[in-house]
Amino acid sequence: MTRTINELKSMIDDYLSDHLAADVDQDTLYSSMRYSLMAGGKRLRPALTLATVEMFGKSVDEDVMHAATALELLHTYSLIHDDLPAMDDDDLRRGKPTNHCRFGAGMATLAGDGLLTLAFQWVSDNNLPVAIRAELTLALAQAAGPAGMVAGQARDIEGEGQQLSLDQLRYLHRQKTGALLRYAVLAGGIITGQPQPIKAALADFGAQFGLAFQIYDDLMDVLGTTAQMGKAVHKDAGEHKNTYPGLLGTAGAEEQLHRALQAARDAQVRLGELTGRSFAGYDQFLAYFKL
Template sequence: MQIESLLENYINSLPDSTTKSAMLYSLTAGGKRIRPHLLYTVLKGYNVNPEIGNPFACALEMIHTYSLIHDDLPAMDNDDLRRGLPTCHKQFDEATAILAGDGLLTYAFEVVASSNEDSDTVIKCISILSKMAGPSGMVYGQQLDLEAENKVIDWTMLQRIHEHKTGCLLTAPLLMACILSKHEEDILAWKKIGFSLGLAFQVQDDILDIELTAKEFGKSNSDQKNHKGTSVSILGIDRAKEVMNDLYQSATHEIQSLTGFESAELLEYVHQIQQRRK
């Protein structure tokens, strides 16, 4: 997969350090690359050369990986396993993991700025990325998630957490691809699609947490350990599955409603995500 070599090349261009090793360790630990894949697939759906998305796809994966490194820290979810391997702070140490996350977050914007696209397009993409990953997006969701520990929360609050913590960074590649494709008239539709996919994905994670062992799923069940409400604990597993399927169906209908967009490949990919078991 091209994204793998691109990511390695970006990290290998950095000065040698323990932080660099930790960045590379976490970035190449076998993630699903959903965000880059979404960006590339939307570009192709608009008949745009997907290679123009390379720096943006890499930046998305860097920011996603930084968020996982910090999410796994003892001060957050205190997880030992990520993507089937020891978490960054377990493989290295806590301080190095913090620096690795910091490095991936900041380097992501340097990578985006290196794009050959016109400055207006790059600035719009930087704005999307920073908003979706920042204190009104993913970071806000993480804060809500931390505050929900050891509390009884309802489905409305859990949706709010998931829409920000997971949904924002799954929406970002769709919006960035929309901007890169010069189809800003579709931006609201892609926002709806992104947040439906994000919530569906997280509900699916909650279901898989129950149905699979940590070894099968590739990560430990920190929500149960940290006494957090999940879609399964709030709705029950049968209703959670119904909600998940409804959300994927909603995203599918919205994709199909877009004019001037060849949807077949994206619809197939959404179906693959819906069928995932890890």
């Protein structure tokens, strides 16, 4: 039976807290890395991996945890760098001062660098079969790198002050946010050795979930509060960011959110048909999107 998101989050929090120090060899760098890594957060990405593993009937052991939580290291690096003065110049993240406000831009940059490289150490330094480790490493590099998340960030920077089309905006967010969430679900299929058609369906669910996540985040920048989000809100319009509400209005963005969620549910049904297994464990993740 699949654990709840809260149970998975608790497992992930404990694992990160217990294992980070062993691989960091500088006190201030460790403090900076830990500050952002343990600042809270939903842990949705590694939780999706672990839930997927469990839905395929594999137990979550030390090796699976090491590989799965690597994604949270990488996600945290992206947040630290995204908050830097040269990027979004944010002062608040998860209800706390951002890393560069606490440790300075130089140390924050290094903390992000450390988390990024440590992610690839963790995803490869475990006792999963060699072929699985290699596939995970390649898939994570593709999701996070210059054809994935980093490309999306570059498109976001270049798009400021321009009016992107809906297709352009969707492509930007497929890379910027969706690529890591797609990987999170796919990784569960890689770890459990699924055949290609099933991995494709997993990747489709993850991609649609990732698109919904970004649309929801755009909407909450308009509809939410700083207390709810743990970061500054109502910034996107002032900074001329390309967002779904900015392009389509709130109602149009909500329609796009519902479409992405329906596409994710369709992929969830297809997974059940392909495998004969229940993927009801994804329902709790889809319930995240409440306006």
